[in-house]
Amino acid sequence: MLAAQRRSMILGALSRDGTVRVTDLVELLGVSDMTVRRDLVSLHREGLLEKVHGGAMAVAEPSSSEPGFAAKSVRRQLEKEAIAAAAAQLVHEGMAIAVSAGTTTHALTRHLARVPNLTVVTNSVWVADELHRTGESTTSVLLTGGLRTPSDALVGPVAVSSLRSLHVDAFFMGVHGMDVRAGFSTPNLLESETNRAMIERSRRLIVCADSTKWGVVGLSSIASLSQAAVLITDSGLSAQASGALSDHVDELVMVDPADVHDEGDADA
Incomplete structure (x- = not known):
């Protein structure tokens, strides 16, 4: 699976559930634990999620927030x-x-x-x-x-x-x-x-x-x-x-x- 596809699926899961766990993403995506963690780090650096121990949380945006x-x-x-x-x-x-x-x-x-x-x-x-x-x-x-x-x-x-x-x-x-x-x-x-x-x-x-x-x-x-x-x-x-x-x-x-x-x- 391509990186863009994986990261899109991660963000999709976040939009539905608010949080995701690394173990669940490994099963969902069919890739290694290390690959999932790399994806989470990349998405965290882009400001698209908040990385936490064992997974990630969605980033809440106020109604007046306007990303570039x-x-x-x-x-x-x-x-x-x-x-x-x-x-x-x-x-x-x-x-x-x-x-x-x-x-x-x-x-x-x-x-x-x-x-x-x-x-x-x-x-x-x-x-x-x-x-x-x-x-x-x-x-x-x-x-x-x-x-x-x-x-x-x-x-x-x-x-x-x-x-x-x-x-x-x-x-x-x-x-x-x-x-x-x-x-x-x-x-x-x-x-x-x-x-x-x-x-x-x-x-x-x-x-x-x-x-x-x-x-x-x-x-x-x-x-x-x-x-x-x-x-x-x-x-x-x-x-x-x-x-x-x-x-x-x-x-x-x-x-x-x-x-x-x-x-x-x-x-x-």
Whole structure:
């Protein structure tokens, strides 16, 4: 099993149970005690868990906590790639779309780079850069201005103003959290305002969020669950959560990260 797969499964177990034991992870992953401990040390250094004697604990984040892009990019990589691949199936030649900032939407960008005659409106520095470097020559990218957040989103009055005269076919949005009462949320007030402006300018809202976002509530709500035409998440979502989401979103798509072929670190 690849290192990225193991670490994704460790974080998945943490998101479900809050704690994990080395002995349980050895059985779950089918690797040695030393390999599990190396993975826990690596994830601890990245700030993704709290290493304790015999295992690890989940890191609790306050509602106003906003991790940087680099910290978020190493979380749930296989799930994000599977979600991105599914989201890309909804994008066709000649469309005009909006893409929010975030690591899942950045993964989507690598697929968008192969779609010709695409117009992409984004407030993400990373998304704009990826499309500039790898996109088709027929791809047009409109990058909003604005204040730069820790997650490299451009937000605030300048970003909102630049969106007011635009109209797009779909808005692909990443989120910090999703909850029945709070809906889709973010820890950043200005990012929430900017994303709401994108929703207003789009025909369809397509949310891309891995299963660990369920039950997480950020400081500011962006939209209710019912505003999503499509929610794409992964199969790590519990039956209770998938039932609640199915009751609110128009279409719930659940992907299997096991279908992703990772070419990363393969130490065992």
